Amino acid sequence: MEVQPPEGRLATGCGAREILDRIADKWSLYVISLLGERTLRFTELKRGIDGISQRMLTVTLRALERDGLVSRTVYPVMPPRVDYTLTDLGRTLLETVTTLVGWADRNLEAIEAARADYDTRAQALRALTEGLPD
Amino acid sequence: MEVQPPEGRLATGCGAREILDRIADKWSLYVISLLGERTLRFTELKRGIDGISQRMLTVTLRALERDGLVSRTVYPVMPPRVDYTLTDLGRTLLETVTTLVGWADRNLEAIEAARADYDTRAQALRALTEGLPD
DNA sequence: CAGTATCCGAACAGATACTG
């Protein structure tokens, strides 16, 4: 993978925005992270992603499959068995996604502190404005 | 920043999910990317992010400010002037975000090809199923 | 097990009008 000289600044105007919106949502990030470790079945993914509903997992997996990031293998057995794994393209995303997820994990407290601080200030400001004439 | 041994697997269950959902949306990513280059004013950001509405830019900036990723400086002049810049915390996100945005940019075509392929297969499958008895 | 289908409330996001 070489450097892309003609890129330079962000292509905010082009179709990259739509792509980003697809892959950079919380469920997709977690699916990619988990599949980065190994191939998983539907239920394993569901158990691995706390709080995801069956519907959202299905929707997310279909979108990732459509985008060519995840491949889906159906075994015609009873009970059914479906394996999900990252494609080569999907694997090129893995490092970035892992970094991002790790960042969120490490900076959880800092962000929550910032929020508490912001909320306190906002409330203090509101108290000052309270009952003031227009 | 040292390695975090107790992390190990993904903390999918904890509050990191909510954090990810906040920062990993298309507008936040673009705002962070742009502010990574330099401090910008509201209108400069708006012009730099193609397709964002005034409302969404405001909402996004407020959220990023609340999370302690972006700082907002108001100059009490007329006409008003407000500068937005990344905080130290925000700057720790920059490299990852830049990588992600760059990835989306570079792989636009591959993804669109995958989609076209998927859609073709889906349609072919539907054609086979067409009019079949239950 | 691995889904699909449907319903429905909640959150999101654009358009528009107004303001210090």
Added chain:
DNA sequence: CAGTATCTGTTCGGATACTG
């Protein structure tokens, strides 16, 4: 310039019921 406020259509996403 840099917003806020409001209204409204759209999408998201959970709950539930059903299936090969």
